[in-house]
Amino acid sequence: MKIYMYPHNKNDPFANVLPPLDSEPDGNYASEAYFKRALFKSHFLTNDPSEAHLFYLPFSIVSLRHDERVGVGEIQAYVNNYVQDISRSYPFWNRTGGTDHFYVACHSVGRNAMEKSIQVKLNAIQVVCSSSYILPGYVSHKDASIPQIWPRRDRPPIQPPSNRDNLAFYAGTMNSRVREYLVKTWVNDSEILVHPDRLKTPYSESLVRSKFCIHAKGYEVNIARIGDALYYGCVPVILADHYDLPYADILNWESFSIVFSASDIPIMKDVLREKVKSGEYLRLHGNVIRVQNHFQWHSLPVDYDAFYMVMYELWLRRSHVKINS
Structure with a gap:
């Protein structure tokens, strides 16, 4: 499987909510950052969109939430503007209506972040920790549930x-x-x-x-x-x-x-x-x-760890939409 991540200019005013990540993931919502770091260091990422099975929307919901220019109230507008921008600049979103695109978010506000981007909400794959299917925003089977994992670097303790x-x-x-x-x-x-x-x-x-x-x-x-x-x-x-x-x-x-x-x-x-x-x-x-x-993240992906589990969930959901060349 190959994944294409939308690039951005280093001088982008919101580069802080996009890759790369300089600091070690921390806190209750670290799964989002760990995935991004692991993808960067994996063999799944491709610079050639023609060979991509899926397209990654790399904005960070946690970073947007803590950015004073955005905050919780403006995340929906940011996401909507971002999707409009890539749909104008690249042909990939419009070919499928976003069904072969995905984003990753662990904070609960990630579910509501798509309210102004209805195609993301209904079509794209939402890889989220907040996976209650009686609340608006999460579509079971289309979207994927991932665990919320506190960062730990030591081996699990042994207690019989x-x-x-x-x-x-x-x-x-x-x-x-x-x-x-x-x-x-x-x-x-x-x-x-x-x-x-x-x-x-x-x-x-x-x-x-x-x-x-x-x-x-x-x-x-x-x-x-x-x-x-x-x-x-x-x-x-x-x-x-x-x-x-x-x-x-x-x-x-x-x-x-x-x-x-x-x-x-x-x-x-x-x-x-x-x-x-x-x-x-x-x-x-x-x-x-x-x-x-399966419930551990690593700076470098390790076989069968949380990163590879998420990747397999994505593989199961890869788009089957026929794309005309």
Whole structure:
């Protein structure tokens, strides 16, 4: 597969929101920057658009959000102007209406950034962390869900199941009905440890001591807790209805996680206890270790890491539109 990235002039007034990236990706939305860096160093990028399967729109939603000239309120206008510019300057967008184009965004505002660019929203491939398909902007199967991963440079810690004393763990602010229901149901339980606020101690201490780690939807479904749980060898318990899980076209999530509906919160402990009693937990934990490499970014792409998983998602979605030469 070959990808053509639209070039830009180094003197472009908004060059800061386009490649290259000089600093190391950091923060909660680093997946967007890691992808861009990895693509730069991969064999997928081509300077010849005639051999490209897909065309990359390289603007950074996070950079636009923090640019004082743009901010959240003007991202939609910027994206619309950008698409109009490349459609006038190059023939590729107009050949397909943008169906062989894609962008990558991890911040939740990325979903709303396309409201003034209806062809991007309806036609282009949106590779995003915010993948709730009951909210406007995300089109399941056309778009792709990627994980929100906090940058880590160390190998995942090794903590065997026998050393994990807590049945389940959750901590986070009360910013959704799902979280409120979860905490109200289990706040006084001794096996499912839930905290209605941020911990004063490092999350890692609880993650590495727990068998199951709960991912409960907040304002958005895209939070880094799934990646955190996998990194620390904790089986994810996912409470987020109507949510496309990352790499859903590639990975069998039932083999290494448990997905609950919010209505299942009262029976959660019985289900998790049975998973431990039956030995199913050991199988889930073993598979968590197997998939950890799919949820890690590297400065240089490594086989089967997050970059290659995203690339395979794109390969599955490459345009089948016939283009007349």
